Amino acid sequence: MTEDDVALLTVARAVVGISARAAGRLGAVSVAQLRALTLLRDLPGAPLARLAAELGVTVSTASRSVERLVGAGLVDRRVVPTNRRAVELHLTPVGEDLLTRYDQSRLAELRAWLDRVPRGGRAAVGAALADLAAVAGGAAGVLTEELR
16 A cells, blocks of 8 residues: 555545534434435435435435435425426425535534644645545535635
């Protein structure tokens, strides 16, 4: 294993820890459910099959998760007016608020890490993270702004 591999795995483990702690502070929502909510924020109106594909789970597994999210008032189902058999999934305002609090919690810990990076290296870390986010399909511009 290379030094880069060790660094990547260390950061990956730490970020998962940040996500788990942030989820724990929110209450009865799992990290997996937060992932589903995040996808629905990015894909408003997605059908269940699309959500399942994005999550990498079966439709029945996604359906059970969505059922819990609907029951918690975080997601609603809307019938497509042009196809009454089709259903779209949308975040509710409560779901949006929950994701905002989740993101704020995670960013607070990430910013605390960044504050411990020597001042001269912060711009390089921000640029490297933006590049990595772009490759991973993330919002590189948002990351870059958040880390400045």
